[in-house]
C-alpha cells in the first residue's frame with residue numbers, strides 16, 4: 001500500500017509527555033499523559049505502510065494497524081477510532097496496558113533500525129480522542145462509506161445484529177474477558193447479565209492495575225457503554241456461593257453461561273516468616289489501594305500499611321505495580337527478582353517508569369527467609385544471589401543459587417508478587433465441568449466451550465495469569481461460540 | 493442496596509439488625525458470614541449470620557460497635573439502606589451426625605454461636621449452651637438460647653449475675669460430670685477459644701472455633717485473612733471461618749490481628765468525633781489530632 005503521507009524518518013518515537021518522576025512518586029495521577037493531535041500525527045507518519053503488515057501478526061485481536069495509523073496521519077481521528085474499535089472494544093485500556101514490545105510493536109519493521117512505531121500510544125490516542133469527541137465519532141461512522149467498506153471484513157457480527165434476540169446469557173466475572181463477551185453478545189440481541197463477586201466491576205482493571213497506570217474513570221466509561229447497549233451488571237454476587245452454574249441455567253433460565261472468573265488467588269513463597277506482620281501478597285496491597293481507595297484513608301474507610309523500606313518480590317506487571325504503589329505510599333522500595341532484567345516479564349515501559357521513580361532493582365536475587373522481630377513484625381529479608389546456568393538444548397537458561405551468598409535487606413514491609421492461581425470455587429460447585437489439576441478450565445480452543453453443554457469459559461480462568469488482550473480475544477471467541485450454540489438450539 | 497428492616501440494641505454495645513436479602517436468606521447456613529459496606533467509601537466488614545428467614549427473605553446480623561464501621565452501623569435505623577451485602581461466604585459449620593454438643597459463646601460470640609445451637613436442636617441433637625460475659629448488663633439472647641438448649645449456663649467475669657466464673661470452668665465441670673459431648677463449638681475472644689481448645693484436647697472432643705481475622709474481599713484473593721492451622725496458613729474466608737481448635741495457632745492469630753490497630757483507632761476516633769458532631773451518640777472516641785497514621789507500624 002503506497003503511503004499517502006510524507007513519512008517521518010525519525011528513528012525514535014515522538015516523546016510522550018509524562019509527569020515528572022519526583023512529583024508522581026507522591027501521587028496516584030496517571031503517569032503517561034498521552035499525545036496531542038499534532039504529536040499523534042507526527043508519530044503516525046513514522047509508519048511506512050508495509051504491504052505485509054507484520055505488526056498485525058503480533059496483535060491477538062487483529063487491529064488493522066496500518067489502516068488506522070494512516071487515518072491518524074491524515075488527521076481523520078474519528079475514522080481511525082472506528083477502525084480500531086471494530087477489532088478491539090477496549091482500545092483505551094489496551095493502548096495503555098498491552099505489552100506492545102512483545103506483540104504489535106515487537107513485529108514492526110521500523111523497530112529493526114531504531115524504535116518501532118508507537119502503536120499502543122496511537123491506539124490510546126484515538127480512544128481518548130473519541131471519548132473527548134463523542135458526537136463526531138457517531139456521525140463520521142454513518143457518513144463515510146469508505147471507512148465503512150474498509151472495516152467490513154473485520155465485522156461480521158454487527159451485520160447480523162438482533163439475530164439472537166431474546167436469548168439470555170449469564171456472564172460470570174466482569175474482567176476484560178467477560179466485558180468483551182458481554183458486549184459482543186449484547187450487540188447481537190442477547191439479554192446479558194454480568195455477575196460480579198466484588199462491589200465494583202472491571203476485574204483486574206479495577207482492583208489490580210493501579211490508577212496511575214489505568215485511570216478508573218476509563219474502566220467505568222467502558223462499563224457504561226455496555227450498560228447503554230443493555231448489559232445488566234449485578235455486583236455482590238459470588239457465583240458458586242449465591243447461585244451455582246446449574247441454578248443459573250435451570251432456575252434462573254439462562255440459555256448459556258460464560259465463565260470469566262480470572263486467576264485471582266495469590267501464590268506464596270513458602271519461606272519462613274511469611275506470616276509476619278507487614279508481609280502481604282500484592283493482591284492485598286493492590287485491593288486495599290485500588291478497590292478500597294486506601295490511599296485516600298481516612299476519607300475512605302479502609303487503611304493500608306506502608307513501611308519505610310519495602311521489599312517487593314517478583315518481576316511481572318503485578319510486582320511492578322506493587323512496587324510503584326508502595327513507593328507512592330511513601331516507602332523506599334527494593335524489587336527482588338530471581339532472574340535478570342532481560343527475563344523480566346513486566347512491560348518494558350513499567351520497568352522504565354519504576355526505575356525513574358527510584359525503585360531499586362535487585363536482580364538475580366531470591367528471598368530465602370523473612371526475619372521477624374519480637375513483636376511479630378518483619379525486620380528484614382534474607383536473600384541469596386542467583387546466577388544463570390549454561391543454556392540447555394532449548395536455549396533456556398535456568399537460575400541456580402550462588403553458594404554462601406546470603407545477605408540481608410533491611411525491611412519493615414514486604415510484598416509478594418510471584419504469580420496467581422485460579423479460584424477453585426466454580427470448579428468445585430459445577431458438576432460436569434472439566435478442569436486441569438491447577439483448576440484451569442478445559443475448553444475447546446476455537447469456541448471456548450467447556451465440557452459442560454452451554455457453558456463457555458475464557459481469559460485467565462482458562463489460561464492462567466496472562467494479558468488483557470488475550471482475555472479479550474477469548475471473550476470474543478466465546479461470544480461467537482455461544483452464538484453458534486444458541487443458533488443450534490434455535491434450529492432444533 | 494439492602495434495606496434495614498429492623499434495628500434494636502441487645503446491650504449497650506451490641507445491635508441486632510434484620511436485613512432484607514432474599515437471595516442470601518435462601519442459602520445461608522450456620523457458620524457462614526456476609527460482608528457489608530455501609531456506603532461508597534465504606535470498608536467491607538465481615539459479620540456472621542445470626543439468623544435467617546428464607547420465607548420472609550431476611551438475614552439477621554448481630555454486631556458489636558468496636559470501630560469506625562460498626563459504630564456508624566450502630567447509628568443506622570429501620571428503613572435505611574446498606575450499599576452492599578454479599579454472601580453467603582465461608583463454609584457452613586460441620587454439624588452432621590452430632591448427638592451431644594456443647595456450644596460456647598463469649599460475649600458477642602454468643603450471637604454468632606446461636607445458629608449452630610438452633611440447627612443442632614432442630615436436627616435432634618442434645619445441646620448445652622455456655623455463655624460468658626464481662627458483666628450482667630451485657631447478657632443477651634437468653635430467651636432465644638433457652639428455646640434451643642437442654643441446659644443453659646450463663647457466667648460473668650464479675651459475678652454480677654450471681655454466677656462468677658469463666659466458660660471454661662463450666663465446661664470442665666460438665667465434662668467431669670460425664671456430659672460426653674461429641675462436639676464443642678467455641679466462638680468468642682481468641683483467648684477464650686484457645687482455652688476451650690486446650691481443655692477439650694486431652695479429652696479428644698472435636699472442637700470448632702470460628703476465627704475472625706482481618707478481611708478485605710472475602711473471596712480468597714487478598715490473603716489478609718490467613719490463619720495458621722497446623723503447619724500451614726489457610727484463608728479464613730474460603731477455608732474457614734471455622735477451624736479445628738486443636739490445630740489453630742492462636743498466638744499467631746492474635747499477633748496478625750493487631751496489624752491495623754493504629755489506623756483503626758484513628759478511624760474510630762474520627763468516626764466518634766463526626767457522629768458526636770452530628771448529635772448521634774456512639775460511645776467513646778478520643779480527641780482527634782491531625783496525624784497521618786498510614787506509615788506507622790502498630791504494636
Ligand SMILES: Cc1cc2nc3c(=O)[nH]c(=O)nc-3n(C[C@H](O)[C@H](O)[C@H](O)COP(=O)(O)OP(=O)(O)OC[C@H]3O[C@@H](n4cnc5c(N)ncnc54)[C@H](O)[C@@H]3O)c2cc1C
Pocket residue numbers: 096097098099172173174175176177178195196197198201202203204205208209210237238239240260261262263264286317318321347423425426458459460461465466467468469471
Ligand atoms: C496487578 C496486575 C497488573 C497487570 N498488568 C497488566 C498489563 O499491564 N497488561 C496486561 O495485558 N495484563 C496485565 N495484567 C493481567 C490482566 O489484567 C489479566 O490477564 C486480565 O485482567 C484477565 O482478565 P479476565 O477477564 O480473565 O479476569 P479478571 O480481570 O481477573 O476478572 C475476573 C473477575 O471475576 C470475578 N470473579 C471471580 N470469581 C467469581 C465468582 N465466583 N463469581 C462472580 N465473580 C467472580 C473477580 O472478582 C474479577 O472481577 C495485570 C494483572 C494484575 C493482577
Ligand SMILES: Cc1cc2nc3c(=O)[nH]c(=O)nc-3n(C[C@H](O)[C@H](O)[C@H](O)COP(=O)(O)OP(=O)(O)OC[C@H]3O[C@@H](n4cnc5c(N)ncnc54)[C@H](O)[C@@H]3O)c2cc1C
Pocket residue numbers: 525535537538539540541554555556557558559560561562563600604703704705706707733749750753756757759760
Ligand atoms: C468471619 C467473621 C465473622 C465475624 N462476625 C462478626 C459478628 O457476627 N459480629 C461482630 O460484631 N463482629 C464480627 N466479626 C468481627 C467484625 O468483622 C469486626 O468487628 C469489624 O470488622 C470491625 O470493623 P470496624 O471498622 O468497626 O472496626 P475496626 O476499625 O476494624 O476495628 C476496631 C478495633 O476493634 C478491634 N477488633 C476488630 N475486630 C474485633 C473483634 N472481632 N473482637 C474484638 N475486637 C475487634 C480491632 O483490633 C481494632 O482495635 C467477624 C469477623 C469475621 C472475620
Ligand code: SF4
Pocket residue numbers: 058059060061062063065088094095098100103104105119120123469
Ligand atoms: S490491541 Fe494491543 S497488541 Fe493489538 S494493536 Fe493494540 S496495543 Fe497492539
Ligand code: SF4
Pocket residue numbers: 046047048049050053054055056065066107108109110117119
Ligand atoms: S510494521 Fe510498523 S511500519 Fe510497518 S505497517 Fe506496521 S506499524 Fe507501520
Ligand code: FES
Pocket residue numbers: 706707708709710711712713714715716717718727728729730
Ligand atoms: S479476605 Fe481476602 S483472602 Fe480472605
